[in-house]
Amino acid sequence: MEILRSHRKSIGKVDAVVPNLLLYRTAPVLEVRLDEFEIYAIDRLKVLKGISDALSRGKKPEEMEKLVDDLWRMHMRQHASQNTNKDIISHFVLRLVYCRSEELRKWFLSMETTLFRYRFRLESPDSQRILMDEFNLPYKALTHAEHESVKDKLSQVSRSIGSSTNFDSIFFKVHFEEVPELVANRKVFMLQGFAYVAMHQATALVVTQFRSLLSKSLVLTYRKWTSTIREQEKDRLTPIVEALSTDYLGPNYSQPKDNIHITLKDIDHLANTSFPLCMRHLFYKLREDHHLKHGGRMQFGLFLKGVGLSLDDALAFWRDEFSKKVGLDRFEKEYAYGIRHNFGKEGKRIDYTPFSCQRIISSVPSVGNHNGCPYRHFSDENLRAALGKMGVGGRSLDDVMDKVKNHHYQLACTLTFEAIHSSSCDTGINHPNQFFVESQKILQSKNQTAS
Amino acid sequence: MVIDGNPNAGSITETFSLEYLRMYYGKLFPYTDMFQWMSYGNDGKHPGCDLSFFGRREFSFTLDNDIYLRFQSFSNLAEMENSIKEKCPFKIDIGPVYSVDPAKRHAYSQGGNSVFAPVERELVFDIDITDYDDVRYCCSGADVCLNCWPLMTAAIKVMDVSLRDDFGFNHILWVYSGRRGIHCWVCDGRARRLTNEQRTAVANYFHVYKGGENSLKKISFTGAALHPFLTRSYTDVLRVIFEEKLLCSQDLFASEERYQKILELIPDETLVTELHEKWSGNKRSTTLNNDRWDHLKHTLQSGKQKVQGLRRCVEEIVFSYTYPRLDMEVSKSMNHLLKAPFCVHPKTGRVCIPIDPNNCDDFDPTSVPSLSELLEELNAAGLKAEFENVSEIEKTSLGKSIKFFRSSFLHPLLKSCKEELERSHNAKLQQSKNSLNW
Numbered sequence: 001m002e003i004l005r006s007h008r009k010s011i012g013k014v015d016a017v018v019p020n021l022l023l024y025r026t027a028p029v030l031e032v033r034l035d036e037f038e039i040y041a042i043d044r045l046k047v048l049k050g051i052s053d054a055l056s057r058g059k060k061p062e063e064m065e066k067l068v069d070d071l072w073r074m075h076m077r078q079h080a081s082q083n084t085n086k087d088i089i090s091h092f093v094l095r096l097v098y099c100r101s102e103e104l105r106k107w108f109l110s111m112e113t114t115l116f117r118y119r120f121r122l123e124s125p126d127s128q129r130i131l132m133d134e135f136n137l138p139y140k141a142l143t144h145a146e147h148e149s150v151k152d153k154l155s156q157v158s159r160s161i162g163s164s165t166n167f168d169s170i171f172f173k174v175h176f177e178e179v180p181e182l183v184a185n186r187k188v189f190m191l192q193g194f195a196y197v198a199m200h201q202a203t204a205l206v207v208t209q210f211r212s213l214l215s216k217s218l219v220l221t222y223r224k225w226t227s228t229i230r231e232q233e234k235d236r237l238t239p240i241v242e243a244l245s246t247d248y249l250g251p252n253y254s255q256p257k258d259n260i261h262i263t264l265k266d267i268d269h270l271a272n273t274s275f276p277l278c279m280r281h282l283f284y285k286l287r288e289d290h291h292l293k294h295g296g297r298m299q300f301g302l303f304l305k306g307v308g309l310s311l312d313d314a315l316a317f318w319r320d321e322f323s324k325k326v327g328l329d330r331f332e333k334e335y336a337y338g339i340r341h342n343f344g345k346e347g348k349r350i351d352y353t354p355f356s357c358q359r360i361i362s363s364v365p366s367v368g369n370h371n372g373c374p375y376r377h378f379s380d381e382n383l384r385a386a387l388g389k390m391g392v393g394g395r396s397l398d399d400v401m402d403k404v405k406n407h408h409y410q411l412a413c414t415l416t417f418e419a420i421h422s423s424s425c426d427t428g429i430n431h432p433n434q435f436f437v438e439s440q441k442i443l444q445s446k447n448q449t450a451s
Numbered sequence: 452m453v454i455d456g457n458p459n460a461g462s463i464t465e466t467f468s469l470e471y472l473r474m475y476y477g478k479l480f481p482y483t484d485m486f487q488w489m490s491y492g493n494d495g496k497h498p499g500c501d502l503s504f505f506g507r508r509e510f511s512f513t514l515d516n517d518i519y520l521r522f523q524s525f526s527n528l529a530e531m532e533n534s535i536k537e538k539c540p541f542k543i544d545i546g547p548v549y550s551v552d553p554a555k556r557h558a559y560s561q562g563g564n565s566v567f568a569p570v571e572r573e574l575v576f577d578i579d580i581t582d583y584d585d586v587r588y589c590c591s592g593a594d595v596c597l598n599c600w601p602l603m604t605a606a607i608k609v610m611d612v613s614l615r616d617d618f619g620f621n622h623i624l625w626v627y628s629g630r631r632g633i634h635c636w637v638c639d640g641r642a643r644r645l646t647n648e649q650r651t652a653v654a655n656y657f658h659v660y661k662g663g664e665n666s667l668k669k670i671s672f673t674g675a676a677l678h679p680f681l682t683r684s685y686t687d688v689l690r691v692i693f694e695e696k697l698l699c700s701q702d703l704f705a706s707e708e709r710y711q712k713i714l715e716l717i718p719d720e721t722l723v724t725e726l727h728e729k730w731s732g733n734k735r736s737t738t739l740n741n742d743r744w745d746h747l748k749h750t751l752q753s754g755k756q757k758v759q760g761l762r763r764c765v766e767e768i769v770f771s772y773t774y775p776r777l778d779m780e781v782s783k784s785m786n787h788l789l790k791a792p793f794c795v796h797p798k799t800g801r802v803c804i805p806i807d808p809n810n811c812d813d814f815d816p817t818s819v820p821s822l823s824e825l826l827e828e829l830n831a832a833g834l835k836a837e838f839e840n841v842s843e844i845e846k847t848s849l850g851k852s853i854k855f856f857r858s859s860f861l862h863p864l865l866k867s868c869k870e871e872l873e874r875s876h877n878a879k880l881q882q883s884k885n886s887l888n889w
Contacts, residue, residue, distance in 0.1 A: 159676035176618065177645065180652030186678045190656075193619025193641070212648075333517050364661065367582045367776060379668070 019127035043075040044090035048111040068118035099222040261308040274439035290325035295371035306354035306433040375409040466800030486528040492868030499876030509546030522553040544788035547572035569785040574642040577781040579632035593631040598700040606775035611808040625806040629796025654782040672763040689773040704743035804852040
């Protein structure tokens with residue numbers, strides 16, 4: 001096995017540029033103390049968790065860059081001597097932790113990629129180029145003639161993305177498949193299957209490469225985990241690994257808390273008192289239209305499951321509404337399957353977990369869909385009206401709208417929570433089901449003091 | 452039903468029935484063409500052929516009474532033909548090519564090793580006119596007419612050019628979905644091998660119209676310029692279709708309610724009030740829509756409007772009313788199913804025929820051959836001697852469609868598949884030779 005870089009500060013050697021950034025291509029051969037194993041992993045998790053929170057608050061790239069730098073300094077660089085080892089070890093420990101389900105892999109992949117992206121941006125141009133070489137990126141600079149022929153288009157693209165680079169900088173011609181991110185956001189000029197990537201965008205090339213390598217390795221790690229590691233390490237690492245993922249992702253709300261169950265007749269009342277706006281909206285839309293499109297059915301259906309509606313009650317609930325619009329027959333044929341599916345009774349038989357705020361915020365509701373996060377996806381006017389109906393007004397309403405304007409959607413939801421319950425919520429809202437649970441807690445304690 | 456008997460005995464009245472469908476699958480469905488297409492050159496004698504290729508493709512059938520059969524697969528043409536004839540599916544969907552025969556996926560999945568995974572799939576797009584209900588006033592829901600169909604024409608033109616010029620794809624098939632929209636199949640090898648992430652990227656490249664029910668402005672351009680793809684779409688297609696077709700056919704400015712919706716897209720209240728005042732109380736006139744549109748453009752683009760947000764407002768309006776609205780999920784992942792061309796839509800009885808992107812202005816969804824018409828044509832042709840040496844399908848109005856399918860799509864596709872096969876085979880030979888030398 002090989003470690004990519006023996007990371008010694010090159011004192012005296014002027015020409016040797018050594019990037020601080022690792023590509024984590026091979027697992028290290030290192031002696032690790034068991035307590036370090038866990039502490040390092042927790043420190044790295046703090047960084048990833050910080051990134052995850054920032055992303056869900058819709059932070060801008062420049063803010064992210066600073067934040068990632070700060071987080072890294074704070075948690076990963078307390079002792080200058082152990083930098084690289086700590087980086088490598090913690091990364092590979094978390095690979096073990098987060099390889100074990102699709103959901104976990106997705107989260108880890110996305111956070112590690114973000115971390116890598118911003119750390120790469122912080123590297124010097126020289127070390128950036130070294131990292132690019134290490135990935136063997138198949139990029140080819142445009143010849144002068146090529147550049148001349150598309151010059152106008154390239155500058156048009158630069159202006160369309162508000163990029164300040166003057167357009168005689170270096171461009172690479174890359175198969176568009178290599179830079180999906182740049183293609184997706186129309187940040188490159190496209191011609192005959194090639195994306196024309198500006199030097200400063202080359203970050204995307206490296207990030208994509210990093211992401212796809214990590215994605216593949218996670219699947220491999222998972223195979224190794226199930227086939228050998230879990231059993232071999234069942235007295236040593238396995239308990240640590242299993243505890244790490246749940247401790248730091250927070251509960252997933254797939255099972256109702258403390259086996260609280262709600263029944264059909266409670267829903268109307270609860271919707272009014274304890275549903276977050278996203279779910280209230282779906283609920284009232286469903287009552288109004290007797291129909292929700294797929295995105296809404298998933299978001300709302302899983303939420304209801306999480307707050308403790310049983311499968312039978314869920315079927316009855318949806319049937320009652322949908323049959324008014326599509327008839328009983330079509331409901332049983334086309335929609336009942338989906339509900340049973342959510343409960344893990346059909347298809348792959350996975351007990352699906354309710355969507356977290358982060359997932360809802362990042363969803364893109366299409367035409368005719370009512371899912372998504374109202375704070376992010378509603379127009380100003382609609383949001384004000386909807387909040388008004390919840391009883392949020394005056395000063396509180398302005399505070400909420402202020403958070404929305406600054407893209408702090410979860411904080412906006414937290415403020416809403418505080419306004420309607422006249423009680424503070426220190427943890428902040430990061431899951432619709434958490435909103436529900438916290439709300440019930442407050443209401444029940446109020447009831448008790450009243451009686 | 453009698454095909455070659457007394458024409459009066461077999462008078463065809465309904466648009467769709469299981470009996471008709473059985474006749475259609477018996478006499479008309481182009482099995483060989485579909486098989487050749489789905490084989491991508493792997494059905495020949497060339498030593499580089501992968502003979503398992505067609506057999507790893509998922510088909511799924513929706514039968515009468517909504518029974519749904521997924522993961523059907525066929526090892527050859529005859530097997531596919533027999534199965535379709537026997538089961539007589541109301542709808543045939545095409546899925547991806549998997550790593551192993553999808554019908555045997557359970558056998559492979561034992562031991563927890565999931566070798567069963569999609570490996571190849573056409574890049575597909577699905578556009579439904581139902582998603583345009585907020586910008587068409589002639590029809591709603593699944594109905595279409597010649598007044599709103601230009602929305603689909605716009606989608607074809609915008610995407611076809613971009614798929615060819617921007618993405619470099621050549622083998623593109625556009626199909627009428629039989630009722631309310633269009634499908635697109637991009638079949639180049641490079642397109643078929645895209646990962647889900649890359650598919651999502653392509654879909655997002657086309658994803659301009661955004662936002663659910665609750666956001667007011669679905670399109671907003673903030674940059675100092677538009678991306679060249681958007682500029683081209685605007686000048687070559689969208690503006691033309693908006694001004695020459697939809698503006699009048701949809702009477703976009705004819706009533707207060709309608710122009711109000713357009714005014715809502717303008718972020719400057721003074722201008723909106725100004726326009727609104729000018730238009731309210733205006734008398735009827737035959738050029739009302741054009742006049743008001745010109746007026747709006749003039750107001751927004753006149754030199755004194757220096758406000759950043761207003762510069763792109765005219766474009767934003769045109770895009771909001773014409774730009775293609777994709778069903779994104781269909782394009783994003785390999786294992787999304789899509790209805791096969793040449794199926795018959797059970798509600799309309801119309802055949803899902805290819806649309807020629809170069810002449811898509813002439814495509815008329817209301818005159819697409821329907822099952823009953825086709826069967827009548829067959830009846831009539833059966834009586835004429837001159838058709839003796841012609842295949843059944845060419846006796847009907849479907850003949851034109853199948854000829855177009857072959858000459859403009861299937862044959863060029865198979866030619867390039869053969870070349871690709873040849874190339875990769877030679878490369879392999881070369882490689883093994885080299886290793887022998889060593």
